[in-house]
Amino acid sequence: MPETLETDVVIIGAGPVGLFAVFECGMLRMKCIVVDALDAIGGQCSALYPEKPIFDIPAHPQIAASDLVLQLEHQAAPFDPIYLLGRRVEALRQEEGGFTLITSAGDTLRAKAVVIAAGAGAFGPNRPPLEGLPGYEAGGGVRYLVAKREAFRGKRVVIAGGGDSAVDWALSLKDIAAKVVVVHRRDKFRAAPETVAQMQAAAERGEIEMAIPYQLHGLDGDGTTLTGVRLATLKGEEKLVPADHLLAFFGLSMELGSIADWGLGLERSHIAVTPATCETNIPGIHAIGDIATYPGKLKLILQGFSEAAMAAHAIHPRVFPGEALHFEYSTTKGVPG
Structure with a gap:
């Protein structure tokens, strides 16, 4: 009132x-x-x-x-x-x-x-131009922030972006998620050098998977529940990454x-x-x-x-x-x- x-x-x-x-x-x-x-x-x-x-x-x-x-x-x-x-x-x-x-x-x-x-x-978040995005947002499969870290325990998580948020959450979630895949269009990140080095070291140990140089290309699922994220290179090479969640950090x-x-x-x-x-x-x-x-x-x-x-x-x-x-x-x- x-x-x-x-x-x-x-x-x-x-x-x-x-x-x-x-x-x-x-x-x-x-x-x-x-x-x-x-x-x-x-x-x-x-x-x-x-x-x-x-x-x-x-x-x-x-x-x-x-x-x-x-x-x-x-x-x-x-x-x-x-x-x-x-x-x-x-x-x-x-x-x-x-x-x-x-x-x-x-x-x-x-x-x-x-x-x-x-x-x-x-x-508000910069949203990736993906078909069917609103349905997966409503279903919780696509998110732009992490309110509770525990929500990703045992989940397959794809993280897209090259800034501090993407790198920080990749490092934070690797210990509780079933799998963490970081997607970026190039091997240069805009995050703090120290945390980038930590992420790269975690990738070398097999704790994080790096999908470079890929970009988001599409979403797989029933329109509400996400099952996978499709990636593509600028040359047109594509691959499907099984996923329960996409975290898109594009500012x-x-x-x-x-x-x-x-x-x-x-x-x-x-x-x-x-x-x-x-x-x-x-x-x-x-x-x-x-x-x-x-x-x-x-x-x-x-x-x-x-x-x-x-x-x-x-x-x-x-x-x-x-x-x-x-x-x-x-x-x-x-x-x-």
Whole structure:
């Protein structure tokens, strides 16, 4: 049922950076509503690689993406954020004292500031042009992410792609799948050199089968249940690989959606911001995380965390005009009740 809600800050995007923005705003006594198109919090960490380890989070030599999201959710919980999931912000208009946003579910949100933490916008997988693909997607034979590693135990898995996702999951699934076949059109991979070397070593030991230089050519089965994947070379040589699952990792297609129509300063589908405040060309609208761009920007979660803190401090005067902000470390003031 559509809602009409008022808050201090609307955060668009419930990925790690958006969740940390809830915490940073909360530490400054600002209430947040978080809107995300996905049905669960966590963004790409939850949707694409929940079990994949992340190695560059401070104080965590290694942490699974899903565990990182869980900890961020717990960190934000004391500030009682409102999550509006499974919906997009379709419209935004400036009004005296702030902004009004309308979601795809018909919600009306009024806020004094907006933080766009939408990653690279709405995303979806690049699908291979194969006949009968939708039926096998519905049947679970063709997938574009691994939500639970255990789902592939004892299964015959074909992995297509040459990037980090393909290589990482080939290494991860080889220990539990009945068979793993990696399909790539050439012997050069775009993944991290260390993991590529690990995959090649696993192939030499017979733990992974490499199908190079092949491309996806077709799907075998009854239209719903997959039984095999047909491959072909550019020379027309074909072969059939028995398979229960095809994991196609050809990247994501990104769309800013309605955000592109809000008059923000866009640079190649990213939002230009002032580095010190992460404010866009529209006062009161800030962008953080992967969607934000400025000279020297690094697309790292930890930099997004820093941007969340800078944006929150820049927003404070809008929410509490005329009130001096006396900065204190969290170790001094704790978490406000």
